[in-house]
Amino acid sequence: MKIGEIFKDGLTYPSNNWKNVLILGVFTIIANIVLIIPAIGIALNSIGFTGIVLTIVSIISLIINLIIMGYSFSIIKNTVNNIDTIPEFDIGNNIVNGIKILLITIAYYIIPAIITILVAIGTGAFNNLAQLIISGGVVSNELASSLVVSFFTVMIVGIILLIIVTLIATIGIARFAEKGNMGAAFEFGEIFKTIKEIGWGNYIVWYVLLVIILFIIGFIMGMINLIPVIGIIVSLLIINPILVMFTARATGLIYNEKNS
Template structure:
């Protein structure tokens, strides 16, 4: 695997598609920003209602509604990601919002299903320990088993991370299969997914993803170091990083010679 070529091709795709196409860049910024609106609105409303001392049930319920709206609004950007994963060249325009939304919802559902094993592990091994420890702190009673509880919780967190990573490897190929075939069930065609990863090579696949994350991390870190405008510049460049990352995994998938 020529990792340098993979990075170069993905960078060229993002550069050619976004530089000089301000409209696409701005639309992607909007799609990435819109999901945060319900959360900011919730925070603003909670600050206004502090004097009224809203109950815990109201706080949890209103936050749940805000979170649901944020997930639904994120479907537009997820749907656009699928257009790139289909291998469309050059970078497609941000159009067809009904299709973007419907595709994005299915994309989100696929990701959620793949995360079920990690959620189960978290709920079984981590959540009960966290609740027990929190209740002990609030009651000012530290049980003798606090040490073992903490170790069990940390072990559960480690297992959750490992399970999330493994399922993420399958989910990435599954989502691309869904994008290419348009069939929801193909996202869970594990025999085909294993065959694709096998053609890429498990070690090559993992190394390629690690390289992508390291490149993005370094770029984000360097931009963040820029005085005064680092945060703003980091936000503005998000569409470029997003397009680069999606095109990168698209090319990685294509390296297996799979349709």
């Protein structure tokens, strides 16, 4: 399957089951609404109320996001197993898989995060930021130059690590979906073998185009969100779920290119 066909399939895939798109959208709306509730406590100037509610809504938001992550994983799983139908929701199973994906994601990104922090310390980014705060925003030429160099270095290192780890983690999660065990997500020899079978060129082009498509749709969502109430509802209820399904489907399809 050509890369263009992968994205075409991914974008049309959600239309096969609008019911599940809307269910996923409702979960997305709830996850966003509960995050607004603590603001009520702040407005009422009630610290106790805010603390209790924040704890509750954080738990609710986490559970819902685990469901969304788990459901996205089920789409990848169906796809890598050559099942073209959109999976139904299985809340219990979705939560369990969501937890697994969360753990895999943490395991993948914790080392790059630590490296980025160490680079920030080594380049003096934190120290420069502290000096900026202490000076009350008064920046000397020397401090300004040091800030630019340190933060630019940290940004470049962070972006490079993010891209590399994401490329590996994406195939790792797809391998987990195919093999059924979390260990498969960390079999780096097999992961690099799979990427080689897909073709590094094809995989990188797919990744770049995926980012561009998500950026464009995200920009459109931003414009729609400018429409009071209705725009936000449309974005959360329809566009965001389509993006989740599209990304998961496209991930499964690029993974299957190893068999081509």
